Amino acid sequence: MARFEIPDGWVAQAYRYALDPTPAQERSLASHIGAARFARNYMLRLVKAVLDQRDAERSYDLAESELTPGMGWSLPALRRVWNARKGAAAPWWRENSKEAYNTGLDSLARSLEGWSKSRNGGRVGRPVGFPRFHAKRRRGSVRFTTGAIRVAPDRHHVTLPRLGSIRTHESTRKLAHRLEAGTARTLSATVTSDSAGRWFVAFQVLVRRAAARPAHVGVRHEVVGVDIGVRDLLVVAAPDGTAVARVPAPRSLAGAQARLRALQHKADRQQGPYDRESQQKRQPSNRWQRTQARIGRTHARAANVRRDALHKATTKLAQQHRTITVETLNVSGMRARGGRRKRGLNRALADAALARVRRMLAYKTIWYGSRLVEADRWYPSSKTCSACGSRKPRLPLAERSYQCDNCGIGLDRDLNAAINLARLGETRPLSELSSSGSGPVAGRGAVQETEPATVGDAAGCEASTPLQQLLDQPGTASSQGGAA
Template sequence: MARFEIPEGWTAQAYRFALDPTPTQVRALASHAGAARFAHNHMLALVKAVMDQRAAERSYGIPEDRLTPVLGWSLPALRKVWNQRKTWCAPWWAQNSKEAYNTGLDGLARGLDAWSKSRKGERAGRVVGFPRFKTARTPRSVRFSTGTIRIEADRRHITLPRLGAVRTHESTRKLARRIEASTARILSATVRCDSAGRWHCALQVIVETKQRPAHAQRSRHPVVGVDVGVKADALLVVATPDGIEVDRIGAPKSLTAAQARLRTLQRRAARQHGPYDPLTKTRRAPSKRWRKTQARIGRTHARAAAVRRDVLHKATTALAQQHDVVVVETLNAAGMRAKGGAHKRGLNRALADAALAEIRRMLSYKSRWYGSRLVEADRYFPSSKMCTACGRRKPNLTLADRVFECDECGKRIDRDLGAAINLARLGAPIMGDESPAGSGPVAGRGATQETEPAPAGDAAGDEASTPHHQPVDQTGTASPQGEAA
């Protein structure tokens, strides 16, 4: 099946709105999400049964041409088999939109494809396991790609197939104005329930290429480096190649602030009648008070995530709008929290609370929106361990050392500020100021070529076997590299 290609001069964007559905619509949404889960689990069981049957037949010595026929794993193949079986395995299927079942089958097809490619070594990243069955605790969602999907004229309702007009908590005027001006087109809608029990609708839209807003304040520093951290006063440190600190944004620490409330609620839930009986080791029907406590826990987590997301969006939007070139680190955020055990529990929680990977992800698409350029430094680029004056490296720097002091020239500088300066110097040659080889000891310098990757200090975890690459921008062009001084 041919993939949809975005027209020239347009770009993809998502608009997310919180919904205020009626009780009838809430039941319909839950039914659609449950139908997607049922289709996924039913076809996954069939795939596993066919695989097990073929494995058993091989053990009996049956030739390959006489084995049980293979069940296709593509979305069209799974959908064809589902349509043949739905009348007897799901006689209630007509109560929901066909898009609900297609959502579950599409997720299964993607999971099987990722597992197959991971086994063959055709997929980068961590090893992907075989798809698992979805439970009632799995986040509920359903995607609509056909049928009536529109923004109503009153700008307070979204019409979805089989659900009708669903009221939104906020106005949809931003998207409505674009649609009325024929500069936007809705492709699909994904409805999802978050941990707090609130339903959201994310509209996938293609819009005419966005320009940097006229009211956006332009910085006099076109090239900046951004160092990320977990300290309360240094979530983002922005600096220029010549050592000027442009901005320093503190971490919201929303999860840390919610820990006291979470501890209270989780202890209360442990005392109540939950779904698991530790005495009989069986599952049971949870009590209403336990459900109410779990809902309050979900709302607490949702608020912490919303506070964190608000800070990151405001910071990344300002970076993409105000500067021409932004240089960031390529961190293995998951690997940094992979090991450590109980003695590193506080650091792992702080890393999760900072959401370091989200910063680079947001900058990647916002830089395309506003015409700026994002440069990603190599994962092993020693930004924090390199002197900003002489370029010498200090390999024994630990996380506790917040001030960098060079053993060669005696330079003393804030660790985060020095890292941001070193990153900014990677982006200076892109502006055409000067050639990489003659722009100082750090500019244009990539990862240090070592026999083993540079250690990441106490926060190090399992690193993927990523080769040393040159910094690349979002256009896929490698930034020029020079020799270290």
């Protein structure tokens, strides 16, 4: 199937709104998510049974032509089998929209495709395991692509298939104005729930948008480099060495740890869904469920605070600068090793959400006519002196200030990296696109160190310094990348 192409002059954009459903509508939303989960699990069980049967038959040395016929894993193939079996498997299927079942089947098709490509070597990155069954406690979603998907003229209701008109917690006037003016077209609507039990709808919209920054926002610096870290989320500098901005990390999860710890201890004293003594499942108490709801609301608030800080910082960058150079961080690799001795740092890396910065800048620079440059992962921004260009062979993460052995200059480590990134975006030719498609890649051809790196070496596992030692450094930031 051909992939959907966005027309020239248009961009794909999402408008997300919180919902205020009635109790009946909330039950219907939960029913749709449950239907998507049931369709996925049912077809996954069938696919797994066919695979197991074929493996058992091969163990008896049967020819491939004599094996049980295999199943197609594409979405159309799964949908055909589901439509033939849904009457017996789910007699209640008419209670929900067909889009609910299609959502579950689409999720399974994507999971099976990723597993198959990973097994055959057609997918980069970590190996992808065989799809798992979705549990009832798992937060789900439903995507509507056909039917009545509208924004009501009163700006406070949305209409979805089989769900009807649902009130929104906030005004939908921004999206409604674009739809009425003909500069936007709705592609789909996705309903989700968060850990706090709130419901949201996200409209995927094609928007005719001219890349231009707001009239009231001026360009502060043409080119800037952005160093990303844990203590200071963003350290922004210009090519001439000017420190443009330093945005502290919100650390919302760290701020909620005391409350989460108390709630977790409280839940541990209550009757949960599993009895550790008898090792059996049981019906959780109402108090345990209320405590879990409070834990979910605490996590949701921490996520909202983090998202708000990231959006504000990245929007300001995209609006006020024409060229932005950022690091390409291997965030999952930073958190992959270390065990309990770096558990606190792993939590801090997750709390900072470092990978989101680049993803947000990728589309916001398109909106405001800026350019995003991604430095190669092995570009030595932290090890290179911004004054004379000499490079240190090793720079442990514990050293939060850069002292050049050649020219003797001393400055903040993160500021030094940001200056090098800014000069890279200013001088390097940008002829290659990044693998993510979000922007050009500068610094190709940088030497990748293949020798084993010791603990603390900036070219190896930088995330090996204890968290407290990292955060106790006054007036410094913890940059985790660009130091290879």
